[in-house]
Amino acid sequence: MSSARRNALMLINPNARRGSDTLDPVIARLERGGIDVKVERFHTPREVSADIERRHNEVDLVIVCGGDGTINSAAKGIMATGLPMGIMPMGTANDLARTLAIPDDLLAAADIILAGQTRRVDLGEVNGHPFFNVASMGLSADLANSLSREAKRRWGKLGYALAAARVLLKARPFSATIINRSGEVQVKTLQIAVGNGRHYGGGTVVEANAAIDDGHLDLYSLEQDNVFRLLLLLGAFRKGTHGAWEEVRTDKCVEFDIRTKREMPINTDGDLVTTTPAHFVIRPSAVAIFAPGPARPGR
Structure with a gap:
């Protein structure tokens, strides 16, 4: 793992099932591990990819906090910028996290981001x-x-x-x-x-x-x-x-x-x-x- 510090854009959906959970321990864990976190909360899905594209030159990775719908909202921005994405499973079903063996425990999910291993995955598309x-x-x-x-x-x-x-x-x-x-x-x-x-x-x-x-x-x-x-x-x-x-x-x-x-x-x-x-x-x-x-x- 590189000793150079990285910058992360953390996008939080306050309307997710666990959207009111405090993320302070997660942010502290990430920052101790060498990732400086810039936090943004959003209220409509269209904001997510727009924020990623608008701020992509400021950060090295994106962390999406929410459920499957929230992560879906980030897909276009992630594709457009090529930034790697971390997941904090905070929704109801968390099916993508389950598919990728990302645990519901948010500190354990943060450790996966700190480990730095990425997996390239496919995206489906329907009518764009x-x-x-x-x-x-x-x-x-x-x-x-x-x-x-x-x-x-x-x-x-x-x-x-x-x-x-x-x-x-x-x-x-x-x-x-x-x-x-x-x-x-x-x-x-x-x-x-x-x-x-x-x-x-x-x-x-x-x-x-x-x-x-x-x-x-x-x-x-x-x-x-x-x-x-x-x-x-x-x-x-x-x-x-x-x-x-x-x-x-x-x-x-x-x-x-x-x-x-x-x-x-x-x-x-x-x-x-x-x-x-x-x-x-x-x-x-x-x-x-x-x-x-x-x-x-x-x-």
């Missing part, structure tokens, strides 16, 4: 909007629409579970066309998800062998209209083995197009950002994130 974990339409978009910021802060993962139960009871299939380099297929589905990383939705696995640096996207389409049968699938989704069920269509590619009969909202890393028709593409090795070395899927 980046995503680290998953972009989806159907059930998860309905869930994102129904789960308020207040509910996430108050109830955490329990809030997700309660909202998911309400969404499932009202779920109705929709018609879609999935297009990739091998052709196109018509489906009637409850959800289509396109994954870049490994985890989403509080620890659910996109696909058993998915990795955030494997250079492709993993798609699944949930073609089941029986809610009670769907409940049987939940365990498979937690392990990423849902592709073995006949009700779940899976595919891998570097580019997808999805069209629907009616315009449908698309959820990226927990936020609704665009609608169908949707063009998905992978951006390999797009950003560097401070993280331990990659683990094998399933570990």
